[in-house]
Amino acid sequence: MQERKVRVRFAPSPTGPLHIGGVRTALYNYLFAKQHGGDFIFRIEDTDSTRFVPGAEDYIIESFRWLGITFDEGVSFGGNHGPYRQSERRDIYKQYVKQLLDAGKAYIAFDTPEELNAKREEIDNFQYDATTRLQMRNSLTLSSEEVEALIQSGHQYVVRFKIEPGRDVVVDDIIRGRVVINSSILDDKVLYKSADELPTYHLANIVDDHLMEVSHVIRGEEWLPSAPLHVLLYEAFGWADTMPRFAHLSLLLKPVGNGKLSKRDGDKLGFPVFPLEWHDPKSGEVSSGYREQGYLPQAVVNFLALLGWNPGEAHDEMMSLDDLVKYFDLSKCSKNGAKFDYVKAQWFNHQYLLQQTDEAWVPAFTDVLAQYGIASTPERMAEVVRMMKQKVIEYQTPQGETKKRNVSFVSDLMPLCRFFFEAPADFNREDKFIKKNWKESTAAEMAQFIDVLQTVTDFTVEGLKAVVDPWVEQAGLRPWNPWRICLVGAGLGPDMYELAAFLGKDETIRRMQYAISKLG
RNA sequence: GGUCCCUUCGUCUAUCGGUUAGGACGAGAGAUUUUCAUUCUCUAAAGAGGAGUUCGACUCUCCUAGGGACUACCA
Numbered sequence: 334m335q336e337r338k339v340r341v342r343f344a345p346s347p348t349g350p351l352h353i354g355g356v357r358t359a360l361y362n363y364l365f366a367k368q369h370g371g372d373f374i375f376r377i378e379d380t381d382s383t384r385f386v387p388g389a390e391d392y393i394i395e396s397f398r399w400l401g402i403t404f405d406e407g408v409s410f411g412g413n414h415g416p417y418r419q420s421e422r423r424d425i426y427k428q429y430v431k432q433l434l435d436a437g438k439a440y441i442a443f444d445t446p447e448e449l450n451a452k453r454e455e456i457d458n459f460q461y462d463a464t465t466r467l468q469m470r471n472s473l474t475l476s477s478e479e480v481e482a483l484i485q486s487g488h489q490y491v492v493r494f495k496i497e498p499g500r501d502v503v504v505d506d507i508i509r510g511r512v513v514i515n516s517s518i519l520d521d522k523v524l525y526k527s528a529d530e531l532p533t534y535h536l537a538n539i540v541d542d543h544l545m546e547v548s549h550v551i552r553g554e555e556w557l558p559s560a561p562l563h564v565l566l567y568e569a570f571g572w573a574d575t576m577p578r579f580a581h582l583s584l585l586l587k588p589v590g591n592g593k594l595s596k597r598d599g600d601k602l603g604f605p606v607f608p609l610e611w612h613d614p615k616s617g618e619v620s621s622g623y624r625e626q627g628y629l630p631q632a633v634v635n636f637l638a639l640l641g642w643n644p645g646e647a648h649d650e651m652m653s654l655d656d657l658v659k660y661f662d663l664s665k666c667s668k669n670g671a672k673f674d675y676v677k678a679q680w681f682n683h684q685y686l687l688q689q690t691d692e693a694w695v696p697a698f699t700d701v702l703a704q705y706g707i708a709s710t711p712e713r714m715a716e717v718v719r720m721m722k723q724k725v726i727e728y729q730t731p732q733g734e735t736k737k738r739n740v741s742f743v744s745d746l747m748p749l750c751r752f753f754f755e756a757p758a759d760f761n762r763e764d765k766f767i768k769k770n771w772k773e774s775t776a777a778e779m780a781q782f783i784d785v786l787q788t789v790t791d792f793t794v795e796g797l798k799a800v801v802d803p804w805v806e807q808a809g810l811r812p813w814n815p816w817r818i819c820l821v822g823a824g825l826g827p828d829m830y831e832l833a834a835f836l837g838k839d840e841t842i843r844r845m846q847y848a849i850s851k852l853g
Numbered sequence: 854g855g856u857c858c859c860u861u862c863g864u865c866u867a868u869c870g871g872u873u874a875g876g877a878c879g880a881g882a883g884a885u886u887u888u889c890a891u892u893c894u895c896u897a898a899a900g901a902g903g904a905g906u907u908c909g910a911c912u913c914u915c916c917u918a919g920g921g922a923c924u925a926c927c928a
Binding site: 344345346348378380381383384442444445446449457458460489490491493509512513514515518519520522523525526527528529533534535538553554555556557558559560561581583584586588591592593639640641642643644645646649650667668669670671672673674676677679680681687766770811812813814816817818821823824825826827828829830 | 854855856857858859860864865866867868875876877878879887888889890891920921922923924925926927928
């Protein structure tokens with residue numbers, strides 16, 4: 334086999350938002366292309382005019398832009414193997430359909446969908462193939478004059494691939510090895526439909542991959558059963574020697590229960606299955622996206638790459654796109670389906686979030702803050718982020734229990750951060766933390782504490798430490814938790830000196846006096 | 854139903870005939886702590902079952918069971 338330039342493609346149908354499994358397929362294609370110095374092509378497979386959804390194409394492009402996955406050619410990226418939208422390649426396909434017809438490798442069939450359905454009802458496991466095609470209305474059973482007449486009179490028809498039975502077709506798969514399927518179980522697939530003058534997936538796919546000089550087809554496992562058909566098509570066209578190599582990826586499975594991860598699972602199980610939020614133009618339904626949920630693209634890419642592949646001992650699991658290009662190995666992708674582990678996705682986001690500089694958090698944090706009607710300066714925001722980004726939040730598990738975990742999203746931060754900008758208004762005496770830490774004598778102690786704070790001239794962490802630490806020691810008190818109640822109103826927040834320094838002397842004392850008046 | 858694919862800790866996986874079966878997420882325990890966390894340390898946790906092949910099988914073969922995909926004038 335001769336050396337060929339690596340050229341791979343990702344070819345979605347613009348029928349809706351991009352499924353996260355599709356994102357992974359695209360990612361693997363990208364990694365494979367980049368590590369071989371090859372090209373990555375973006376093709377739109379819109380041969381089913383009835384399923385076209387406006388906006389889907391732009392959505393897909395925007396998704397990859399966000400994720401940092403780039404294409405070398407294709408729809409909206411240019412290149413000289415175009416056009417890259419299949420609906421714009423009608424004439425090309427027609428010519429190849431004719432080639433097959435002329436060679437007797439395909440035939441014209443007039444059976445209507447209704448007739449076929451009736452046939453399927455009538456006969457169990459009816460299949461349009463060598464055993465049945467001679468009983469159907471097609472160019473094999475009709476004279477050429479009859480065929481011509483039917484076409485002239487406006488009858489719709491399809492072109493079917495004439496599959497020779499009884500042959501073992503071998504698919505040499507990079508991930509799965511040798512897969513053999515007997516051609517007898519294949520049906521005479523429809524390659525072209527006259528109704529919209531477009532080919533079906535199978536024909537368009539083979540013609541385009543050949544014309545675009547695709548060297549490797551990396552796609553989901555759902556295509557494995559039709560891979561032999563594709564091999565047969567390459568042979569029928571006489572392109573067997575440049576047939577791309579196949580790699581069929583295992584599927585992404587539901588995190589709980591059985592079956593593959595579907596578009597509906599996301600919002601049902603409480604996590605996004607789309608990279609970006611999607612607004613369905615027809616139903617108006619909104620599906621959540623990773624970007625809008627506060628995920629960093631690096632985290633999504635890293636997490637997805639590890640679903641079905643793993644660097645082994647070669648590298649730890651935190652990997653940038655560049656790392657992935659370096660270590661990814663298509664042949665070592667796992668053969669079995671991977672359950673979608675959303676908790677791990679959150680962990681990755683947490684890791685990448687902490688890696689960011691405090692400044693990088695500020696714009697998003699400012700947005701969240703604005704929702705609460707709070708404005709501040711970028712410097713103050715950055716300070717809050719610095720103090721709070723490793724703190725805890727409470728969240729609901731899909732099972733409905735309340736658990737705690739560290740901050741994994743910028744948006745997690747806000748509910749924890751109000752006290753930086755707003756004094757606590759009320760104190761809930763039933764709150765466990767307050768109950769435990771606000772005793773009879775506390776008000777008096779806090780009053781005494783205020784006197785001490787009044788003497789602090791340098792109201793910084795160091796300045797406070799210098800005065801307060803000795804007092805705490807000498808008075809033998811543990812004022813931290815009551816103080817926290819005064820300034821925060823709850824058992825959360827940063828180090829008390831840091832918080833006091835942030836609030837300033839006046840605000841700190843004001844809050845303490847207020848708490849004393851409320852809690853007594 | 855038919856065809857094909859798959860099967861290592863709860864989850865993602867490493868191992869390419871010889872290992873105390875390793876790592877990560879999650880779980881549990883402990884240490885640290887000025888709240889909640891973080892961090893650190895430790896622990897528990899796996900070769901679906903059965904036959905072979907072999908000096909030796911997680912690894913190769915077969916059977917069984919289970920899971921998955923496909924079976925459209927959709928991709």
